[in-house]
Amino acid sequence: MFKVLEKDLLAENIYRMVVEAPLVAEKAKAGNFVIVRVSDVGERIPLTICDNDPERGTLTLIIQAVGKSTRDLVNIPVGDYVKDVLGPLGTATEIKDMGRIIAVMGGIGVAPMLPLLRAYRKKGAEIISILGARTKDLLILQDEVRSLSDEVILVTDDGSEGMKGLVTDPLRQRLESGEHFDMAIAIGPARMMQAASKVTKEFNLPTLVSLNSIMIDGTGMCGGCRVSINGETKFACVDGPDFDGHAVNFDELVVRQGYYRDEEDHVCRTLGEERV
Ligand SMILES: Cc1cc2nc3c(=O)[nH]c(=O)nc-3n(C[C@H](O)[C@H](O)[C@H](O)COP(=O)(O)OP(=O)(O)OC[C@H]3O[C@@H](n4cnc5c(N)ncnc54)[C@H](O)[C@@H]3O)c2cc1C
Ligand code: FES
Numbered sequence: 001m002f003k004v005l006e007k008d009l010l011a012e013n014i015y016r017m018v019v020e021a022p023l024v025a026e027k028a029k030a031g032n033f034v035i036v037r038v039s040d041v042g043e044r045i046p047l048t049i050c051d052n053d054p055e056r057g058t059l060t061l062i063i064q065a066v067g068k069s070t071r072d073l074v075n076i077p078v079g080d081y082v083k084d085v086l087g088p089l090g091t092a093t094e095i096k097d098m099g100r101i102i103a104v105m106g107g108i109g110v111a112p113m114l115p116l117l118r119a120y121r122k123k124g125a126e127i128i129s130i131l132g133a134r135t136k137d138l139l140i141l142q143d144e145v146r147s148l149s150d151e152v153i154l155v156t157d158d159g160s161e162g163m164k165g166l167v168t169d170p171l172r173q174r175l176e177s178g179e180h181f182d183m184a185i186a187i188g189p190a191r192m193m194q195a196a197s198k199v200t201k202e203f204n205l206p207t208l209v210s211l212n213s214i215m216i217d218g219t220g221m222c223g224g225c226r227v228s229i230n231g232e233t234k235f236a237c238v239d240g241p242d243f244d245g246h247a248v249n250f251d252e253l254v255v256r257q258g259y260y261r262d263e264e265d266h267v268c269r270t271l272g273e274e275r276v
Contacts, residue, residue, distance in 0.1 A: 003019070028059065030093050045069050062108065089237060090237060100127075102181045102184045109186075132155040168196055213227055227252070
């Protein structure tokens with residue numbers, strides 16, 4: 001059992017939770033994730049380790065409550081317990097020396113981005129961040145992104161804060177201006193990562209993405225998370241979740257992410273809840 005020590009609402013349906021999990025906190029590295037279960041009969045929920053504090057023995061998780069299991073998780077009161085926190089899972093990101101990085105994040109994608117920014121920052125990289133959301137109220141964790149970036153560009157679909165448009169607009173502008181970057185990182189919804197990778201490919205800019213395919217066991221046994229990378233089958237849970245964005249078959253990923261949509265909708269309708 002893993003105690004919930006803190007819980008804050010960051011935006012509608014998006015929570016930050018600090019959970020006691022000393023063994024995971026000691027070993028976690030940028031790029032790792034955990035699989036959480038709320039109860040004995042709970043579904044397995046993969047979540048990025050947004051931060052870890054080995055001294056306090058805690059993990060920080062950012063959770064968007066989109067369906068039954070994530071709602072059950074964010075409804076756990078402070079002082080109560082999560083049944084399982086399994087991890088750290090996944091292959092940690094190899095943090096190489098990089099001069100300049102352009103980091104593109106959309107929506108909840110800021111959660112997996114923060115540990116990468118922290119790790120590259122420690123290596124001395126200069127970081128230009130593009131943080132996007134549908135609207136102003138969904139631009140979460142701005143202070144954290146600012147503290148790890150040399151420059152932050154805010155973008156909203158409706159223009160309620162920062163530039164009006166998509167994260168790929170300032171990305172394209174900066175690359176077209178001839179500015180030099182050593183790598184891009186793009187994390188967010190699959191279609192956003194696909195669009196960002198398409199832009200960076202035009203400029204031959206190596207691009208890292210983090211794939212949120214459907215995961216079940218998280219240990220390479222079930223095949224549920226399989227993705228095609230340069231035409232080769234990989235398991236996002238053990239070979240990733242980070243991959244070369246130019247090699248990912250995003251169309252297949254999107255189809256596979258929707259495999260259980262009818263069942264997920266059915267659960268929400270049964271519970272009288274709306275899907276986010
Ligand atoms: C490596 C990884 C890291 C992730 N990190 C985060 C994070 O830090 N914060 C966060 O809010 N979300 C994260 N997710 C997504 C999160 O796991 C899903 O939103 C969650 O499992 C949804 O479950 P649900 O029952 O609440 O919703 P459901 O109604 O069951 O599903 C809603 C949508 O979530 C996705 N989903 C459902 N089940 C899974 C599953 N087992 N594995 C992956 N996706 C699923 C599907 O796209 C689905 O359409 C991550 C996913 C992966 C694979
Ligand atoms: S989640 Fe089962 S193989 Fe990756």
